[in-house]
Amino acid sequence: MRRLPPLRSLEAFVRIAKLGSAKAAASELALSPPALSRRIKALEDFMGKPVFDRKAQAMVLNADGQALLLAIEPALEAMADAIDDLSGQGGEYRLRLGVLPLFGTQRLIPRLPELRKLFPKLHIDVDTSAHAENLLGDVVDAAIIIADQVDPRLYSVRLDRNNVYAITSHDLATSAKLGTPADLKNQTVLVHSDMPLIFDAWRNAVGQPKLKPAAIDHIDSGPLMLEAAANGLGVAIMHGSHLTDAKDDRLTRLFDVEVESPYSYWFVCRPRALKQRAVRIFHDWLVKSEI
Structure with missing residues (x-):
């Protein structure tokens, strides 16, 4: 050799x-x-x-x-x-899955008991690294990412479509008298580091394309964004489902406007990964469950 x-x-x-x-x-x-x-x-x-x-x-x-x-x-x-394949000969299958923390805590982990009942031999190792699509085939077998578009060389399934909300604490909404989108000119806006287009999409849709807030702070964690907003540190521009799923009484949605998000959650993997039993089981369950 x-x-x-x-x-x-x-x-x-x-x-x-x-x-x-x-x-x-x-x-x-x-x-x-x-x-x-x-x-x-x-x-x-x-x-x-x-x-x-x-x-x-x-x-x-x-x-x-x-x-x-x-x-x-x-x-x-x-x-x-x-x-x-060899490690699965005993009936146990293992999936290395990249998942963003907010999707994991709000939408995936609460539903995994259903999958465990259906496939008790399937085990999932979770990696919460950002940009998990870059780790496919190396660190992870499949991933759930948030993106405006997906590399066409990857197999992908769009998991949702969402609207963008302006989210903040009840206290800040009341004390700052935030009645219209224009009122954000004196506020700090919170934007996810991996979703840079979202604030432009939102302010264009609400008729304020030239709106300049007092500051724009970028945070690379959805849970931290929600916590920052709940503590009155600013107004988070993020998906409405994140507010709904958070079930946090400290938070409120500002302005009754519907703005379609340029971003969606996607299931992604390399096409050949679908031949792996663990990937196929999880993919089929995920799509059918409409998480």
């Missing part, structure tokens, strides 16, 4: 290539930056050529790196599939 480079080096290479960041890859692999660099050096020493161009703090795939990624990624996925 021909000699191969260390599997750990290949894993580190693929993580950096997929995540686009050595720092993010080191975090995913629970490695220090020097340890990650050693793994990449071992791969490059084995190949006798660099696979990344080093630019300041960034590592960018060069032509040889692109060719290597295209060549080994299918083989690594096939290896992962084989291990999954």
Whole structure:
């Protein structure tokens, strides 16, 4: 058998290539930056050529790196599939699922007992990393993401359509006398970091395209956005279902206007992942359940 480079080096290479960041890859692999660099050096020493161009703090795939990624990624996925099949021989199936925290707490976890009753041998490992679509085939088998559009190379199912609400605390709504959208000019607006288009869509739809609030604060967590709004730290521009599902008496919706969101929740995976029993079981249940 021909000699191969260390599997750990290949894993580190693929993580950096997929995540686009050595720092993010080191975090995913629970490695220090020097340890990650050693793994990449071992791969490059084995190949006798660099696979990344080093630019300041960034590592960018060069032509040889692109060719290597295209060549080994299918083989690594096939290896992962084989291990999954073997590990399921005893009747237990495991799904590695990427889920955003707010969807997980509000919509998925409360319904999982239903799935457990139907398929008691199915076990789910949950990863709440952002941009889980970039981890498909590596860290996770499938993911539930929120996006305005999905990479056409992925298999995807839209899980909902939503309206955008302006959400804040009862106390702030009363004390600041927030009666019309124009009144937000003196308020802090809270926007999710992964949904940058949502505030523009909302203010255009309510007839205030030039509305400039006192500040716009970005938060990368839906639960934290709701908590910030409940504590009067600003007005959250987010999906109405998040308010409804929160069932938080501290929160209220401002302004009786319907604004369609440019974002939806999607189930995504690589097309070949649907051949995995755990992915197929979860996919079919999720779509049928209309969570």
